[in-house]
Amino acid sequence: MFRWCKFISTKTNILLGLSHILTLVLQELNLLCKRDVNGVGMLYDLLRSHWLQALLKIYECLQNYLGKRPMPVTLQARALNREAMLSAHDTVAQKDFEPTLPPLPDNIPENEEAMRIVCLVKNNQPLGATIKRHEITGDITVARVINGGLADRSGLLYAGDKLVEVNGVPVEGLEPEQVINILALSQGTIMFKLIPVSDRPVSNQTTLYVRAMADYCPLQDPAIPCADAGLPFKKGEILQIVDQNDALWWQARKVSDLSACAGLIPSNHLLKRKQREFWWSQPFQPHLCLKSSILEEDILGYRTSCLHFTGFRRSMRLCRRKSWNNQQSCYARCPSSCYSALAAPYEEVVRYQRHPADRNRLIVLVGPAGVGVNELRRRLISSNPREFQSAVPHTTRVQKSYEMNGREYHYVSKETFENMVYSHRMLEYGEYKGYLYGTSVDAVRTVLDEGKICVIDLEPQGIQIARTHELKPYIIFIKPSSISCMRQTRKNARIITDYYVNMKFKEEDLQEMEDSAKKMEDQFGQFFDQVIVNDNLQEASAQLLSAVHRAQDEPQWVPAMWICSDTQP
Numbered sequence: 001m002f003r004w005c006k007f008i009s010t011k012t013n014i015l016l017g018l019s020h021i022l023t024l025v026l027q028e029l030n031l032l033c034k035r036d037v038n039g040v041g042m043l044y045d046l047l048r049s050h051w052l053q054a055l056l057k058i059y060e061c062l063q064n065y066l067g068k069r070p071m072p073v074t075l076q077a078r079a080l081n082r083e084a085m086l087s088a089h090d091t092v093a094q095k096d097f098e099p100t101l102p103p104l105p106d107n108i109p110e111n112e113e114a115m116r117i118v119c120l121v122k123n124n125q126p127l128g129a130t131i132k133r134h135e136i137t138g139d140i141t142v143a144r145v146i147n148g149g150l151a152d153r154s155g156l157l158y159a160g161d162k163l164v165e166v167n168g169v170p171v172e173g174l175e176p177e178q179v180i181n182i183l184a185l186s187q188g189t190i191m192f193k194l195i196p197v198s199d200r201p202v203s204n205q206t207t208l209y210v211r212a213m214a215d216y217c218p219l220q221d222p223a224i225p226c227a228d229a230g231l232p233f234k235k236g237e238i239l240q241i242v243d244q245n246d247a248l249w250w251q252a253r254k255v256s257d258l259s260a261c262a263g264l265i266p267s268n269h270l271l272k273r274k275q276r277e278f279w280w281s282q283p284f285q286p287h288l289c290l291k292s293s294i295l296e297e298d299i300l301g302y303r304t305s306c307l308h309f310t311g312f313r314r315s316m317r318l319c320r321r322k323s324w325n326n327q328q329s330c331y332a333r334c335p336s337s338c339y340s341a342l343a344a345p346y347e348e349v350v351r352y353q354r355h356p357a358d359r360n361r362l363i364v365l366v367g368p369a370g371v372g373v374n375e376l377r378r379r380l381i382s383s384n385p386r387e388f389q390s391a392v393p394h395t396t397r398v399q400k401s402y403e404m405n406g407r408e409y410h411y412v413s414k415e416t417f418e419n420m421v422y423s424h425r426m427l428e429y430g431e432y433k434g435y436l437y438g439t440s441v442d443a444v445r446t447v448l449d450e451g452k453i454c455v456i457d458l459e460p461q462g463i464q465i466a467r468t469h470e471l472k473p474y475i476i477f478i479k480p481s482s483i484s485c486m487r488q489t490r491k492n493a494r495i496i497t498d499y500y501v502n503m504k505f506k507e508e509d510l511q512e513m514e515d516s517a518k519k520m521e522d523q524f525g526q527f528f529d530q531v532i533v534n535d536n537l538q539e540a541s542a543q544l545l546s547a548v549h550r551a552q553d554e555p556q557w558v559p560a561m562w563i564c565s566d567t568q569p
């Protein structure tokens with residue numbers, strides 16, 4: 001060893017080259033190896049290794065680089081990397097880094113429950129979980145974890161977990177409200193000590209979309225387990241149901257805001273019960289339209305350049321109005337269907353896009369008398385009679401000399417008409433001056449079969465009859481603007497009453513229109529696919545045209561039974 005050091009120290013001039021030095025060292029070592037000196041063999045192998053050779057070469061290159069211009073060192077570096085990395089890997093792999101744990105004590109009881117510490121950081125958002133007290137044991141447990149909420153996203157809390165401590169405070173013996181108080185007062189990190197639920201429910205929920213058929217306000221519902229976690233909704237809104245594990249309280253979010261955390265809504269069963277109680281406490285109140293009396297029938301069908309527009313007949317409109325006032329005909333003949341619609345709190349819906357080869361969807365306009373339903377419909381049809389058409393109504397009255405069967409009306413016998421009613425082929429019908437008038441499914445089908453878009457107006461009670469797999473109606477509610485606006489816009493407008501053909505709007509007509517519209521929305525708003533406020537006539541007409549095209553060309557939410565089964569109504 002002494003000889004080497006001396007040798008090296010005398011040759012430290014770097015210009016001689018480290019490789020050269022190494023060669024000399026190896027020669028020396030080779031001699032020692034032959035003499036079988038202890039440990040020299042290993043040192044000899046080490047110094048002869050390729051990676052050391054490569055390292056020295058790089059070192060030399062770098063020295064040269066410092067003195068001269070840069071030289072490529074890639075090849076040498078590659079050699080170094082591969083060998084060095086493998087060597088480092090082997091060294092690390094052979095080491096044991098596991099901490100040494102102390103042995104378990106012998107006296108642990110076999111039924112000891114595993115405790116878990118869960119820390120959640122609460123930053124101005126609710127925890128997204130509700131708690132309850134077990135009726136028998138008195139334990140405070142997690143009742144539900146709200147889908148998409150803080151607790152759910154953490155993946156650390158589950159329904160059924162038993163709380164032991166919250167922020168170091170033992171919860172045993174506390175009321176749920178007291179625990180909620182601790183949580184409400186906590187800022188930042190909340191620490192739960194809990195015993196995890198033993199059999200965590202496996203989530204096999206399928207997402208369901210429904211149309212709400214009733215309004216719901218959690219803050220006014222004393223039965224909801226946690227009003228703050230409730231999801232308020234209005235009839236007609238589309239909800240995405242994400243959890244139905246609880247028979248009474250489901251979790252849902254609105255499709256208009258799918259990024260929001262879910263909220264609690266009453267289950268189908270629960271809402272049905274609530275709704276039934278409400279329904280029986282609210283007797284049916286028909287809206288009062290203009291009072292009926294006798295009048296000569298008159299044709300109000302508009303004629304433009306020899307085109308006959310059907311379905312605008314005055315007697316038909318008056319008879320419909322009478323039916324609405326008297327709660328006869330349509331309403332009387334379908335109490336069960338109207339009731340069942342109101343009794344079904346949620347209607348399952350799916351996204352439907354009409355195939356271009358399919359028949360057009362029926363367009364149904366609904367609105368209070370005088371709001372402008374016929375004006376808007378007439379304008380739509382006149383804008384393109386090849387595309388839009390109304391359905392020709394049926395009547396039992398005698399055909400007049402200037403009329404043509406199938407143009408103004410389909411003239412049928414009373415017996416035929418009644419047969420059509422009994423076989424559910426009438427969308428709506430009524431009696432006026434001893435004659436029956438009605439709009440039939442056949443008349444609508446005739447228009448649709450011609451590839452046209454059929455546009456009809458119905459009293460709201462007729463909506464349920466029209467809502468079939470075959471017709472797939474798109475319901476547009478024509479809503480009056482405010483009375484003050486109508487005073488301006490309806491200055492020159494004329495209404496049809498039973499007394500006068502063209503009468504100016506009186507103040508009470510406007511008021512009645514507003515009241516009637518409100519009642520229609522209250523009772524049938526869930527069926528409206530679109531609401532158009534008829535303030536400015538041009539704008540309302542344009543909105544109607546685009547809504548009608550949207551109904552045919554864009555995906556819409558429709559009852560699932562229209563799509564899922566060909567045999568369903």
Ligand SMILES: Nc1ncnc2c1ncn2[C@@H]1O[C@H](COP(=O)(O)OP(=O)(O)OP(=O)(O)O)[C@@H](O)[C@H]1O
Nearest residue numbers: 369370371372373374375489493494534535536537
């Ligand atoms: N936005 C509007 N601005 C001004 N006038 C309007 C507007 N909408 C409708 N009108 C006029 O109001 C009157 C009543 O309209 P329309 O006959 O269409 O009512 P309706 O809803 O069909 O009711 P009914 O079936 O009882 O006649 C018509 O003179 C119509 O031109």
